[in-house]
Amino acid sequence: xxxxxxxxxxxxxxxxxxxxxxxxxxxxxxxxxxxxxxxxxxxxxxxxxxxxxxxxxxxxxxxxxxxxxxxxxxxxxxxxxxxxxxxxxxxxxxxxxxxxxxxxxxxxxxxxxxxxxxxxxxxxxxxxxxxxxxxxxxxxxxxxxxxxxxxxxxxxxxxxxxxxxxxxxxxxxxxxxxxxxxxxxxxxxxxxxxxxxxxxxxxxxxxxxxxxxxxxxxxxxxxxxxxxxxxxxxxxxxxxxxxxxxxxxxxxxxxxxxxxxxxxxxxxxxxxxxxxxxxxxxxxxxxxxxxxxxxxxxxxxxxxxxxxxxxxxxxxxxxxxxxxxxxxxxx
Ligand SMILES: *Cc1c(COP(=O)(O)O)cnc(C)c1O
Numbered sequence: 001x002x003x004x005x006x007x008x009x010x011x012x013x014x015x016x017x018x019x020x021x022x023x024x025x026x027x028x029x030x031x032x033x034x035x036x037x038x039x040x041x042x043x044x045x046x047x048x049x050x051x052x053x054x055x056x057x058x059x060x061x062x063x064x065x066x067x068x069x070x071x072x073x074x075x076x077x078x079x080x081x082x083x084x085x086x087x088x089x090x091x092x093x094x095x096x097x098x099x100x101x102x103x104x105x106x107x108x109x110x111x112x113x114x115x116x117x118x119x120x121x122x123x124x125x126x127x128x129x130x131x132x133x134x135x136x137x138x139x140x141x142x143x144x145x146x147x148x149x150x151x152x153x154x155x156x157x158x159x160x161x162x163x164x165x166x167x168x169x170x171x172x173x174x175x176x177x178x179x180x181x182x183x184x185x186x187x188x189x190x191x192x193x194x195x196x197x198x199x200x201x202x203x204x205x206x207x208x209x210x211x212x213x214x215x216x217x218x219x220x221x222x223x224x225x226x227x228x229x230x231x232x233x234x235x236x237x238x239x240x241x242x243x244x245x246x247x248x249x250x251x252x253x254x255x256x257x258x259x260x261x262x263x264x265x266x267x268x269x270x271x272x273x274x275x276x277x278x279x280x281x282x283x284x285x286x287x288x289x290x291x292x293x294x295x296x297x298x299x300x301x302x303x304x305x306x307x308x309x310x311x312x313x314x315x316x317x318x319x320x321x322x323x324x325x326x327x328x329x330x331x
Contacts (some may be wrong), residue, residue: 104124163192265294
């Protein structure tokens with residue numbers, strides 16, 4: 001059974017726990033970005049960007065990891081996770097700051113940049129398995145052997161409560177929003193946004209976005225049952241192959257809509273961030289903007305907050321974004 005979702009009181013407690021430990025990231029409007037969005041046919045739309053790409057470790061996930069580690073439940077013998085990306089960096093960062101041993105299992109042949117980043121933060125990296133599924137099995141056996149806490153990427157209320165602090169900030173920074181667009185992998189960020197808006201700003205609709213090349217959470221939400229789907233997206237933060245019970249429960253209750261964008265649209269949104277907002281977004285970080293650019297009618301006339309969830313883009317990814325055929329985006 002899935003653990004119960006956090007309450008708004010849990011989110012407030014997380015906010016206090018994280019005070020001084022996370023960046024209060026800016027929420028920014030860009031006239032040129034609004035022009036691009038309107039050029040796609042979205043009349044009267046205005047966009048503000050919540051800049052979690054400027055968060056410690058370059059992604060919003062560190063809010064959740066810090067909340068979990070600072071709370072300290074069940075981590076006397078350390079934490080273990082399986083991840084190729086930002087979840088690993090976030091846990092390594094939070095553990096190092098608290099002096100808690102951290103082990104990350106990555107599939108063989110990981111992205112060397114991310115592997116190094118995790119090692120640099122003092123975590124132990126174990127390379128095991130051909131994919132994340134095999135790494136997960138190994139991570140569980142390590143955690144069992146050591147009595148350490150295995151930290152899932154989707155079914156962890158403390159992660160959801162921690163990342164929810166980003167939405168609390170955003171609602172204070174941009175009180176006029178109609179719609180909040182959030183990228184979805186395992187669904188923690190979107191579930192957090194749902195819980196916070198439901199409690200503090202119920203008139204704000206939350207829209208989830210996933211890559212059509214890894215639609216597990218989307219398909220789970222549409223069908224009301226946990227689905228497993230192939231992962232073919234380039235966007236690492238969205239490369240999740242199954243729906244999670246905790247986050248899906250929240251999304252089923254509160255999410256207004258769930259959109260899919262393809263990887264090309266994500267690359268075009270990275271282009272728009274680079275050229276219209278002086279912003280480096282990784283693929284997952286650009287997915288929310290990709291949805292606004294791809295579905296102009298859906299967002300016409302609305303004041304939209306897009307979560308730029310991370311900025312850890314690789315060099316070849318940025319080159320692809322800069323040289324992509326974004327004629328429509330640049331019109
Ligand atoms: C993990 C991640 C996501 C997806 O977040 P979930 O909480 O897993 O849905 C989106 N963007 C970035 C940059 C991420 O690292």
